[in-house]
Amino acid sequence: MATTTITKTEKLVGKRIRRREDPRLITGTATYVDDIKMPGMLYASILRSPHAAAKIRSIDISKAKALKGVHAVFIGEDTKDAGAVPCGASLPGLRVPHHNILAIDRVYLVGHPVAVVVATDRYIARDGVELIEVEYEVENAVADPEKALAPGAHAVHPQWPDNIAFTFHQEGGDVEKAFKEADVIVKQRITSQRLIPNSMETRGVVADWRSADRTMNLYTSTQAPHLVRSLVAQILGLEENRFRVVAPEVGGGFGAKIQTYAEEILLAWISIKLQKPVKWIESRRENFTCTIHGRGHVDFYEIAAKRDGTILGIKLKLIQDLGAYFTILTPGIPTLSVLMMPGLYRTPNISADIVGAFTNCPPTDAYRGAGRPEATHGIERMVDMLAAELKMDPAEIRLKNFVRNEEFPFPTATGLVYDTGDYSAPLKKAMEMAGYDKLRKEQVEARKQGKYMGIGLCAYGEICAFGPSPATPAGGWESCTVKIEPSGQVTVLTGISPHGQGEETTFAQIVGDELGVGIDDVLVLHGDTQLVPYGIGTFGSRSTAVGGTALYYALQDLKATIKKFGEMLLESDDVTFAGGQCTCNKSGKSIGVKGIAAAAYRAMKLPANTGPGLVATHFWEPPNFTFPFGAHLVVTEVNGETGDVVIKRYIAVDDCGNILNPLIVDGQVHGGVAQGIGQALWEQAVYDDNGQLVTGEFMDYTMPRAHMMPWIESAHTITPTPVNPLGVKGVGEAGTIGASPAVVNSVVDALSTLGVRHLDMPLTPEKLWKLIAGRNA
Amino acid sequence: MTESITVNINGTTYSHDVEPRLLLIHYLREVVGLTGPHIGCETSLCGACTVELNGKAVKSCAVFAIQCDGAKILTIEGMAANGKLHKIQEAFWNEHGLQCGFCTPGMIMITKQILERNANPSEQEIRHGLDGNLCRCTGYQHIVNAVRAAAKAAGA
Numbered sequence: 001m002a003t004t005t006i007t008k009t010e011k012l013v014g015k016r017i018r019r020r021e022d023p024r025l026i027t028g029t030a031t032y033v034d035d036i037k038m039p040g041m042l043y044a045s046i047l048r049s050p051h052a053a054a055k056i057r058s059i060d061i062s063k064a065k066a067l068k069g070v071h072a073v074f075i076g077e078d079t080k081d082a083g084a085v086p087c088g089a090s091l092p093g094l095r096v097p098h099h100n101i102l103a104i105d106r107v108y109l110v111g112h113p114v115a116v117v118v119a120t121d122r123y124i125a126r127d128g129v130e131l132i133e134v135e136y137e138v139e140n141a142v143a144d145p146e147k148a149l150a151p152g153a154h155a156v157h158p159q160w161p162d163n164i165a166f167t168f169h170q171e172g173g174d175v176e177k178a179f180k181e182a183d184v185i186v187k188q189r190i191t192s193q194r195l196i197p198n199s200m201e202t203r204g205v206v207a208d209w210r211s212a213d214r215t216m217n218l219y220t221s222t223q224a225p226h227l228v229r230s231l232v233a234q235i236l237g238l239e240e241n242r243f244r245v246v247a248p249e250v251g252g253g254f255g256a257k258i259q260t261y262a263e264e265i266l267l268a269w270i271s272i273k274l275q276k277p278v279k280w281i282e283s284r285r286e287n288f289t290c291t292i293h294g295r296g297h298v299d300f301y302e303i304a305a306k307r308d309g310t311i312l313g314i315k316l317k318l319i320q321d322l323g324a325y326f327t328i329l330t331p332g333i334p335t336l337s338v339l340m341m342p343g344l345y346r347t348p349n350i351s352a353d354i355v356g357a358f359t360n361c362p363p364t365d366a367y368r369g370a371g372r373p374e375a376t377h378g379i380e381r382m383v384d385m386l387a388a389e390l391k392m393d394p395a396e397i398r399l400k401n402f403v404r405n406e407e408f409p410f411p412t413a414t415g416l417v418y419d420t421g422d423y424s425a426p427l428k429k430a431m432e433m434a435g436y437d438k439l440r441k442e443q444v445e446a447r448k449q450g451k452y453m454g455i456g457l458c459a460y461g462e463i464c465a466f467g468p469s470p471a472t473p474a475g476g477w478e479s480c481t482v483k484i485e486p487s488g489q490v491t492v493l494t495g496i497s498p499h500g501q502g503e504e505t506t507f508a509q510i511v512g513d514e515l516g517v518g519i520d521d522v523l524v525l526h527g528d529t530q531l532v533p534y535g536i537g538t539f540g541s542r543s544t545a546v547g548g549t550a551l552y553y554a555l556q557d558l559k560a561t562i563k564k565f566g567e568m569l570l571e572s573d574d575v576t577f578a579g580g581q582c583t584c585n586k587s588g589k590s591i592g593v594k595g596i597a598a599a600a601y602r603a604m605k606l607p608a609n610t611g612p613g614l615v616a617t618h619f620w621e622p623p624n625f626t627f628p629f630g631a632h633l634v635v636t637e638v639n640g641e642t643g644d645v646v647i648k649r650y651i652a653v654d655d656c657g658n659i660l661n662p663l664i665v666d667g668q669v670h671g672g673v674a675q676g677i678g679q680a681l682w683e684q685a686v687y688d689d690n691g692q693l694v695t696g697e698f699m700d701y702t703m704p705r706a707h708m709m710p711w712i713e714s715a716h717t718i719t720p721t722p723v724n725p726l727g728v729k730g731v732g733e734a735g736t737i738g739a740s741p742a743v744v745n746s747v748v749d750a751l752s753t754l755g756v757r758h759l760d761m762p763l764t765p766e767k768l769w770k771l772i773a774g775r776n777a
Numbered sequence: 778m779t780e781s782i783t784v785n786i787n788g789t790t791y792s793h794d795v796e797p798r799l800l801l802i803h804y805l806r807e808v809v810g811l812t813g814p815h816i817g818c819e820t821s822l823c824g825a826c827t828v829e830l831n832g833k834a835v836k837s838c839a840v841f842a843i844q845c846d847g848a849k850i851l852t853i854e855g856m857a858a859n860g861k862l863h864k865i866q867e868a869f870w871n872e873h874g875l876q877c878g879f880c881t882p883g884m885i886m887i888t889k890q891i892l893e894r895n896a897n898p899s900e901q902e903i904r905h906g907l908d909g910n911l912c913r914c915t916g917y918q919h920i921v922n923a924v925r926a927a928a929k930a931a932g933a
């Protein structure tokens with residue numbers, strides 16, 4: 001900006017401010033990985049297995065190599081020196097399959113990379129792939145986790161014939177005693193189907209090796225650039241400080257870009273081999289079959305309660321479909337479900353057993369919510385079934401069992417400490433917005449007319465702001481450097497790596513308020529390991545709660561230095577820094593940030609024990625997770641003729657603590673709800689018995705489109721967390737976690753007149769039509 | 778084998794020899810250097826590559842470059858004029874009609890067509906107009922608001 005006002009008085013935090021990152025995005029001038037072009041750059045295309053399980057008998061690459069424009073073709077044998085895809089999660093007795101970046105001898109999922117062609121352009125690279133001839137010895141596959149655990153199933157990895165990757169047990173309280181004392185026990189098998197994250201930008205990598213200075217530049221569409229740097233440098237034996245990872249503009253992640261993938265290692269390896277920059281852009285089909293999937297649970301729940309509705313205990317047997325190999329968090333995800341299995345309820349007794357099953361499918365890993373949607377879906381379905389069994393209202397049973405306000409910090413039976421909450425507030429607010437009592441009366445009338453009208457509730461709790469380092473695989477802290485430049489303008493270098501969440505704006509709001517500078521004078525940079533301090537990245541609703549807090553503390557350090565310069569320049573020991581001004585409380589004289597910055601860099605004179613410049617870096621370790629909560633209320637009507645679910649009203653009341661920018665928070669809620677509704681009604685990775693993905697394109701995998709989405713009525717209660725000074729908890733995943741149980745509870749309620757007590761997702765028209773037609777017959 | 782084409786893109790005329798199999802989206806991005814339109818699926822299902830071809834919104838992954846000989850094309854890069862954002866761009870910015878931004882160029886181009894066909898669309902008409910364009914971030918609600926705001930701004 002040509003004219004800048006370095007001081008301002010209006011508070012920025014809490015305002016609906018349009019985003020700083022948008023101008024480049026709405027003009028088509030942002031740079032995503034596929035927009036990067038380098039002199040001499042080559043293009044890679046990957047040949048992938050069409051079979052879910054097979055031995056590779058032979059690979060003939062001669063025709064591909066002979067094609068004009070092809071520079072190189074590599075197969076698994078060539079890349080044996082390149083190490084394996086890393087997994088960060090560890091569990092006792094965990095069996096970790098070695099996953100080479102290109103298959104050697106065997107393939108164990110459709111899409112398993114077998115060979116790579118490197119050519120002068122992407123068309124020729126794809127032509128080359130077509131010319132490779134592979135002879136496979138096809139074996140039976142297993143794509144369903146329950147079938148994988150059955151005796152005699154095909155062994156995904158021959159060395160582990162039972163297909164069990166791990167078992168895990170956790171308990172708290174005395175669950176057996178609770179079940180003995182119970183008046184009522186409700187049991188149900190509940191599934192959370194395999195889902196495909198489908199960020200609109202697929203993955204993509206440009207690797208650029210500069211041998212003269214042993215420097216790797218890796219541009220990759222990732223949520224965790226430093227993690228990619230550390231892991232790929234280690235895997236390839238490269239020097240970490242000369243390994244630069246850049247996450248340029250990233251077109252969505254939803255958890256599927258936290259991992260370090262085979263292609264990131266492979267592209268770096270190729271660039272070194274060929275001494276040229278190389279690009280690979282994932283096709284949508286590859287994204288469907290080779291990027292991680294989410295969910296994949298088969299859960300067996302039992303809930304024990306007293307006749308008055310008091311929940312005494314919960315038992316869970318959980319089968320996790322892990323897929324054929326592990327990415328960074330794969331085996332850890334179901335353990336998050338166990339941690340959150342009590343939901344918002346006081347339940348003192350729990351027991352959980354996980355079996356992690358190998359299947360001939362892509363790995364499951366963190367997809368928006370990562371373990372919490374599964375847990376929330378389970379407990380919120382069980383509570384509804386318990387209410388039905390006891391003939392209680394689903395709201396009443398929830399209100400009865402919520403952790404009470406005076407019980408915080410609340411230690412759960414799973415070993416967590418819930419930070420703070422007012423769990424009944426969002427539920428009551430949602431019911432008030434909906435006119436709950438009136439709706440129940442309308443439902444009675446609708447049923448008299450033969451309509452299938454349902455009202456569904458979900459009171460969700462989640463675990464966010466990952467997290468204390470001992471509880472996370474790669475550290476859970478976050479970092480920030482703040483520089484006040486000699487001009488007085490401010491540059492923020494954050495360790496988080498946003499890709500749509502809007503921290504270029506919210507962080508500038510925080511800076512504006514703390515330093516008293518205008519938002520236009522703040523620039524927030526991220527996603528370049530050569531520029532920003534080491535960071536963990538953006539996932540698990542952690543960026544503002546953890547990264548924003550690192551920023552906040554860096555700003556406090558800076559403010560202390562500013563005050564010292566202020567005291568020196570104003571020749572006073574009684575100076576206050578506020579609103580961008582250091583003011584002497586005696587003389588009333590003042591000097592602004594701009595003047596102080598100029599003096600700090602000119603350094604004609606310095607305060608005692610203070611160096612020149614205005615820069616502060618802070619690494620912040622969170623003392624606990626945060627635990628956002630909320631209530632969603634959904635009114636549905638099921639069309640008895642077609643099985644279609646019409647969402648008449650969608651009410652979301654979320655408590656994410658303090659809200660920095662309501663516009664951005666609304667957007668996060670809407671997007672999350674869309675993904676939760678998608679899971680509840682339409683989305684599913686369907687594999688046939690041969691391990692072929694049947695829903696492998698947008699034509700078959702039903703992602704919500706604009707006309708399928710209801711209007712979302714969003715509201716909030718605000719209970720600031722004591723875990724961080726901003727009082728923020730995170731909101732990235734809330735919508736997804738609240739949505740699927742609210743929608744399914746609503747549809748089950750609608751069809752309860754037909755004797756329905758549970759339905760597994762997705763609630764497709766076909767499934768509901770068959771059910772209604774069958775029951776009416 | 779290549780064919781010669783001449784195309785007017787965002788007011789500038791280009792002549793290139795192209796392979797008959799070259800998709801319009803690859804021509805725009807790789808040959809002309811306009812990387813605003815994005816590739817989300819290459820199967821005409823996501824709409825991230827939407828551009829205006831002879832006045833109609835098309836998915837440029839479903840058109841060959843040689844089919845565009847003599848055509849007039851408008852991409853997202855041509856929407857702002859003289860350093861001033863188009864009203865639709867302003868509306869997407871004001872209403873937070875985007876998050877990761879990857880689908881946004883296509884969303885803006887389809888919005889132009891929605892409003893050219895119907896200056897004052899209802900919510901349902903907007904949603905049906907947007908149906909060929911996928912967004913995974915926003916849940917569409919703020920996009921609907923953006924289209925409404927753009928309609929209002931155009932009428933003002």
